[in-house]
Amino acid sequence: SLLRPDSLARIRTAVEAAFPPLHEGIEVTLEVNPSSVERERLGAFLGEAGINRLSVGVQSFDDSLLKALGRAHKKEECLRTLEAARRAGFENISLDLIFAALHQTPAMLEADLAEVLAFGPEHVSCYELVFEAATPFGRAAASGRLEQYPEDGSADMVERIETTLAGAGYRRYELTNYARPGREAVHNRRYWQRLPVLGLGVGAHSTDPPGPGRPHGARHGNPRARGAWLAAVEAGAWPIGDEEILSREDAMAEACFLALRCAEGLDEAGFAAEFGGPPRERFGDAIDRFLEEGLLEECGPGRLALSRRGRMLADTVCAEFV
Numbered sequence: 001s002l003l004r005p006d007s008l009a010r011i012r013t014a015v016e017a018a019f020p021p022l023h024e025g026i027e028v029t030l031e032v033n034p035s036s037v038e039r040e041r042l043g044a045f046l047g048e049a050g051i052n053r054l055s056v057g058v059q060s061f062d063d064s065l066l067k068a069l070g071r072a073h074k075k076e077e078c079l080r081t082l083e084a085a086r087r088a089g090f091e092n093i094s095l096d097l098i099f100a101a102l103h104q105t106p107a108m109l110e111a112d113l114a115e116v117l118a119f120g121p122e123h124v125s126c127y128e129l130v131f132e133a134a135t136p137f138g139r140a141a142a143s144g145r146l147e148q149y150p151e152d153g154s155a156d157m158v159e160r161i162e163t164t165l166a167g168a169g170y171r172r173y174e175l176t177n178y179a180r181p182g183r184e185a186v187h188n189r190r191y192w193q194r195l196p197v198l199g200l201g202v203g204a205h206s207t208d209p210p211g212p213g214r215p216h217g218a219r220h221g222n223p224r225a226r227g228a229w230l231a232a233v234e235a236g237a238w239p240i241g242d243e244e245i246l247s248r249e250d251a252m253a254e255a256c257f258l259a260l261r262c263a264e265g266l267d268e269a270g271f272a273a274e275f276g277g278p279p280r281e282r283f284g285d286a287i288d289r290f291l292e293e294g295l296l297e298e299c300g301p302g303r304l305a306l307s308r309r310g311r312m313l314a315d316t317v318c319a320e321f322v
Helices: 005-018 036-047 063-068 075-088 106-119 136-142 151-167 186-192 226-234 248-261 268-275 279-293 308-312 314-319
Strands: 029-032 053-059 093-099 123-128 171-174 177-179 205-208 218-221 242-245 296-300 303-306
Touching (some): 075 106, 093 106, 093 151, 106 151, 123 151, 151 171, 151 177, 151 308, 171 186, 248 279, 248 303, 268 279, 279 296, 303 308, 308 314
Parallel strands (some): 053 093
Antiparallel strands (some): 123 177, 205 218, 218 242, 296 303
């Protein structure tokens, strides 16, 4: 939303000229920060640019946590932005929340969830704070100035989030995402379902469908340097910075762990149709062990899913398929 509405309108016009929509109501999502600049543009984002879904980076409604996270906004700006979005006519809004973060307490999480339910978004994404190595938090953790949130405390927060949102009518359709019925993110689901995705712009990543020489598809990333990206575009070339052709082994692994992230789980028949054999042919030992340990469960004929306990240990389960 740092772009002006007229700039976004030009981009959308160009995209629709190249890829005519197959039906009305295509989901068009814009990421928005809670700030006065974005609030003033909300009406034009909807009316001029044709944006029909907003993803608002709230992160928290607690001012002390927002400050500690280095966010530029405060709770009051969050509330004003959300109210302005509804007044502008947006009927599909997603909120981002961070949990298990720094000095956050269970009471602070409860307060955040209360604010979420008071507003009533259509979609909520909840992310645990992770210290990435090449970030200020990562460097602080490496030097001993910060500690990762206690695992038990984080697990308690995951349980509280799921219980609270489920009680309010939100379905946990993916490990980090909750939605009201029919409001699941169309864009994000394409990644988990391993469907083709076209990424445009500097540093954007794409997932290509299967084709000659790449029976399981490929991934490529555009250059991260703006100059290299522009040079390729101006030369009429596709700006591919790096490319990975997926092997059968990699594709099978991704088919398993991405499916297990989702509530629908892993469809064994679909897996067999793509790879010529059931998932147990390749991952039988791991699947049997996780079923015995109660981390996986049969959620229908020929379908495997994470159990409630398995969702708490999803990284451990998914690592077995990589």
